[in-house]
Amino acid sequence: MDLATSDKYHSMSVDSFDTTKLLTNAARQRDARKLNEFPIFDTDAHHYEGESIQEIIKYIDDDVLNHLARSNPGIISQGRGGYQPIGGRVTRYPLRKIEETPADGTHRDIHLSRRWMDAMGIDYIGLFPTGMLGIGLAPQVEVEVQYAKAYMRWLTEELLPSDDRVKGYVFLPFNSPEAAYEMAQEFVDKKGIVGFLITSPRYKPVHDNAYMKTYRFIEETGMPLIFHSGLNWNDPLMSVTNRFIAAHALGFTLYNVIHMCNWICNALNERFPTLDVVWVESGLSWVPWLGQRLDNDYKMRSSEIPGLKKLPSEYMADMFYTNQPMEMPNDLDYLEMTFKFIKAETQLLYASDYPHWDADMPCTIYDLPFLDEKAKRNILGGNAVKLFNLDVSERYPNYKAE
Amino acid sequence: MAKEILVGKASEFKEGDKKIVPNGKNSEIGVYLVHGNWYAYANLCPHQGGPACEGLMMAKVEEVIAEDKTFQGMKFNHDEMHIVCPWHGWEFDIANGEAVADRKWSLRKFEVDVRGEDVYVLA
Numbered sequence: 301m302d303l304a305t306s307d308k309y310h311s312m313s314v315d316s317f318d319t320t321k322l323l324t325n326a327a328r329q330r331d332a333r334k335l336n337e338f339p340i341f342d343t344d345a346h347h348y349e350g351e352s353i354q355e356i357i358k359y360i361d362d363d364v365l366n367h368l369a370r371s372n373p374g375i376i377s378q379g380r381g382g383y384q385p386i387g388g389r390v391t392r393y394p395l396r397k398i399e400e401t402p403a404d405g406t407h408r409d410i411h412l413s414r415r416w417m418d419a420m421g422i423d424y425i426g427l428f429p430t431g432m433l434g435i436g437l438a439p440q441v442e443v444e445v446q447y448a449k450a451y452m453r454w455l456t457e458e459l460l461p462s463d464d465r466v467k468g469y470v471f472l473p474f475n476s477p478e479a480a481y482e483m484a485q486e487f488v489d490k491k492g493i494v495g496f497l498i499t500s501p502r503y504k505p506v507h508d509n510a511y512m513k514t515y516r517f518i519e520e521t522g523m524p525l526i527f528h529s530g531l532n533w534n535d536p537l538m539s540v541t542n543r544f545i546a547a548h549a550l551g552f553t554l555y556n557v558i559h560m561c562n563w564i565c566n567a568l569n570e571r572f573p574t575l576d577v578v579w580v581e582s583g584l585s586w587v588p589w590l591g592q593r594l595d596n597d598y599k600m601r602s603s604e605i606p607g608l609k610k611l612p613s614e615y616m617a618d619m620f621y622t623n624q625p626m627e628m629p630n631d632l633d634y635l636e637m638t639f640k641f642i643k644a645e646t647q648l649l650y651a652s653d654y655p656h657w658d659a660d661m662p663c664t665i666y667d668l669p670f671l672d673e674k675a676k677r678n679i680l681g682g683n684a685v686k687l688f689n690l691d692v693s694e695r696y697p698n699y700k701a702e
Numbered sequence: 703m704a705k706e707i708l709v710g711k712a713s714e715f716k717e718g719d720k721k722i723v724p725n726g727k728n729s730e731i732g733v734y735l736v737h738g739n740w741y742a743y744a745n746l747c748p749h750q751g752g753p754a755c756e757g758l759m760m761a762k763v764e765e766v767i768a769e770d771k772t773f774q775g776m777k778f779n780h781d782e783m784h785i786v787c788p789w790h791g792w793e794f795d796i797a798n799g800e801a802v803a804d805r806k807w808s809l810r811k812f813e814v815d816v817r818g819e820d821v822y823v824l825a
Binding site: 303305306307309310311312322324325326328329386387388389390391392630657658659660661663664 | 717718728736745746750751752753756757758759760761778780783786788789790791793804806
């Protein structure tokens with residue numbers, strides 16, 4: 301396979317591709333740091349469900365939509381642009397199509413996940429879709445509902461049962477509060493389910509009364525609610541930007557900023573005091589920014605948010621965050637301050653986002669000079685073991701959460 | 703004293719070629735012939751440890767700005783070639799191994815010695 305380059309003299313042709321080979325250096329990092337001696341949970345891993353779209357379509361009940369999807373899968377699975385691979389510079393994007401997996405009955409997505417998990421020393425993953433992260437922007441609510449239900453049936457029937465190391469989250473079709481409530485109940489007890497997912501790029505206020513029964517239900521399950529961010533270059537504000545880097549850096553942060561603001565300002569932490577909320581794929585530096593902004597305004601305008609009993613930033617420090625894509629300033633003092641702000645030792649969950657272009661290896665956490673060994677292990681796995689109530693006894697018989 | 707690693711015959715290389723050779727058990731060195739010059743760098747990205755030398759070789763991308771400061775598009779500058787790490791896309795100037803986005807970071811550089819037909823890297 302010839303990869304696209306800038307000129308014919310510096311071409312690159314590849315006969316085969318193997319994730320394990322690509323990640324040889326990750327395996328060296330794993331061994332040098334002895335990452336296999338303690339559990340690592342990757343809260344935000346991905347697969348490309350769009351590559352299995354014909355399998356998923358089989359689970360769509362609506363006959364008309366099923367037909368439309370079969371005639372043109374793009375109707376339900378439109379991706380969010382082709383800019384992620386940086387013009388093919390991140391080679392696993394174009395090359396994954398030639399990677400071979402065994403035809404042994406186990407789904408290809410499971411085989412591929414195991415390869416990179418093993419190379420990095422990751423024991424368990426929480427699997428997110430890719431193209432579906434933007435389904436909340438679909439103009440037809442019924443498309444989100446039908447696709448979400450079909451995806452969840454496919455995920456829980458064809459992927460999760462085949463490997464205890466791969467966990468999943470119930471995708472909530474949030475644009476329909478009733479459907480979100482029904483799906484939460486339908487899939488909560490399926491094997492491998494450890495939480496509930498709201499994709500953040502969408503325009504529904506999280507404080508709408510229509511969602512309260514769903515939050516209460518989730519709170520009663522003891523599982524966390526996860527907001528996974530994303531981008532929408534067509535958003536009127538984002539469309540002012542002309543480079544993907546801007547749409548990505550802003551979009552992946554701002555959708556979670558909006559939802560977090562609404563969550564805090566409507567005192568949902570007080571209404572659902574035992575509901576754990578996780579904010580995924582916005583990096584971390586936005587948290588001190590937003591917390592300081594809200595605290596400052598709250599001290600002047602507390603009458604506007606009478607439901608709060610403490611500072612907004614204190615509620616934010618009760619919630620959970622994933623690192624990726626973690627800002628790595630040349631001066632690590634900035635990052636250390638962020639870790640302090642979010643109480644990272646107990647509230648931060650490791651996430652790779654692999655195989656996406658801005659993935660973070662476990663060493664991004666393990667090599668931080670301001671963390672002690674206990675904090676590193678908590679962030680890489682211990683915090684997730686507690687939050688998701690994971691049974692890790694098969695791989696770590698003597699493990700005890702601290 | 704640096705050890706010599708035999709890379710191969712100079713005649714085996716044409717413009718733009720690279721060869722990745724083992725450097726001990728757990729590392730490799732990428733050897734390049736670009737614009738008639740030999741270069742060698744560790745196959746280890748300073749960002750997150752990716753195999754930088756296993757990625758693409760790409761020309762520098764530049765903006766085209768007219769005299770009136772208006773944006774006219776972008777172009778490749780083939781005089782400055784970049785090693786691109788395949789894990790995350792970090793780009794390094796082939797001439798010195800520096801990360802083009804932040805030259806405080808760089809690939810580890812090795813000397814290349816061509817004696818007769820034989821190409822050696824000094825590791």
